[in-house]
Structure formats: C-alpha cells, structure tokens
Amino acid sequence: MLQQILDHAGDDDHKPKPCKIPRQWLPGWIRWPIRFLLLPFVLLDLFAQTLAKKIIRPPYQKVGSCKKRGNCCNYILIKKSKGFSAKLDLLWHTQMNGFFLRDKETHEYEGMKVYVMGCRYLQKDGKCGAYKLRPMICRSWPRIEYFGHPQILKGCGFKAVSKE
Ligand code: SF4
Structure with a gap:
C-alpha cells in the first residue's frame, strides 16, 4: 500500500490525501531557539558525512537538483x-x-x-518555509548509502548514478 503511494508520488497529477494538520502544543519561543542552537551540530554532522563519503565513496553518486515539487516533504518515512x-x-x-x-x-x-509524515512548513510553491533551520533528515535527502538502493522519489530532480 505505502509502496504504491510512493510509486505514484512523483506523478504530475498526484496530490497527497488531504488531512488536517494538528496544532503544535510546544510554543514557538521554545522550538525555534532549540533548533537554532542545534544548527551547528546538524551542520557538523553533515560535514562529517560528506567528508566520510569523499574518503570512502558509496557506489552511487547523487546528481541533479531539487525541482521543488514537495513530494519528499509530503511523505517523510520515520522508522518506529x-x-x-x-x-x-x-x-x-x-x-x-x-x-x-x-x-x-x-x-x-x-x-x-x-x-508516514507530512511537514507543516512545506509551502504551496513547493518551497521550504523553514529552510535555514531544516532538520538533518531534510538535509540528507535523497539518501545514498553505502549499502542498498539509493532512496529517491520518482519525479525528483535528483538521480543516483552508479560509479561503476
Ligand atoms: S522542513 Fe522543509 S525540507 Fe524539511 S520536510 Fe519540511 S518543508 Fe520539506
């Protein structure tokens, strides 16, 4: 069922099932300063991952750029x-x-x-409303790991090219 949704998520006419976005009970004056304080750690983590991939290269390389279609922000998979x-x-x-x-x-x-999660910061034009403080999961998408297939949604502006 989920795989079927993901398979069609990149279609031009695909629209995610409408759902009511619940209010956040944690006030913004707590959320945003914490996100701001965590930013250096997120960037450091990203830098370490990029460096590791330069030293030990994964079998695929990410090429292309974001088309701002918002599909990946509509279907964020979080492991339980x-x-x-x-x-x-x-x-x-x-x-x-x-x-x-x-x-x-x-x-x-x-x-x-x-x-399966959506994101309240995804704007109608496909842009991110919290771009500078977006979390790690958004910064490291699409995922190209050392093992397994690259994780990229169909219709995304990126693609994974094999290095072989
Ligand atoms: S924070 Fe931005 S990039 Fe991340 S899921 Fe939300 S809209 Fe997309």
Missing part, C-alpha cells in the same frame, strides 16, 4: 522505534521538526515499521 524512545521520537518529529502524522498506523517499508 521501540518502547519509550518511540514516544520521544514522535514528540521530537512532531513538536520540534514540525512534521505531522499522515496516518496514525505504521506501515511496512523495507522490513521496517515506519510512520
């Missing part, structure tokens, strides 16, 4: 963790990152249980 950390994760993504659950149920995806 177990126990108390599952609650903390959900709290973090919904209150701090500004994501919201598209569906309370989890879905099966590549052998994992995942939540």
Whole structure:
C-alpha cells in the first residue's frame, strides 16, 4: 500500500490525501531557539558525512537538483522505534521538526515499521518555509548509502548514478 503511494508520488497529477494538520502544543519561543542552537551540530554532522563519503565513496553518486515539487516533504518515512524512545521520537518529529502524522498506523517499508509524515512548513510553491533551520533528515535527502538502493522519489530532480 505505502509502496504504491510512493510509486505514484512523483506523478504530475498526484496530490497527497488531504488531512488536517494538528496544532503544535510546544510554543514557538521554545522550538525555534532549540533548533537554532542545534544548527551547528546538524551542520557538523553533515560535514562529517560528506567528508566520510569523499574518503570512502558509496557506489552511487547523487546528481541533479531539487525541482521543488514537495513530494519528499509530503511523505517523510520515520522508522518506529521501540518502547519509550518511540514516544520521544514522535514528540521530537512532531513538536520540534514540525512534521505531522499522515496516518496514525505504521506501515511496512523495507522490513521496517515506519510512520508516514507530512511537514507543516512545506509551502504551496513547493518551497521550504523553514529552510535555514531544516532538520538533518531534510538535509540528507535523497539518501545514498553505502549499502542498498539509493532512496529517491520518482519525479525528483535528483538521480543516483552508479560509479561503476
Ligand atoms: S522542513 Fe522543509 S525540507 Fe524539511 S520536510 Fe519540511 S518543508 Fe520539506
């Protein structure tokens, strides 16, 4: 079911199922300063990942650029963790990152249980309303890992090119 949605998410006529975006109860004067304070760590993490990929090169290379279609921001897959950390994760993504659950149920995806989330900062023109302070998950998308297939939504301006 989820795979079917993702397969069509890049179609020109695709529109995500409308859903009500819940209000965040954590006030902005707490959220934004925390995000601002975390920014250097996010950038440092990103820098370390880029450096690691220059030293040990993954089998694929990302080429292209974002077409600002907003598909990846409409379908953010968050792995469901177990126990108390599952609650903390959900709290973090919904209150701090500004994501919201598209569906309370989890879905099966590549052998994992995942939540499908949307993002309240996605604007009508496909741009990000929180671009400078966007979280790590947004900065590292589309994902090109050392193992497995690159994760890129159809219709995205990026593509993964094999280095072989
Ligand atoms: S924070 Fe910006 S880049 Fe990240 S999901 Fe939301 S709209 Fe997209």
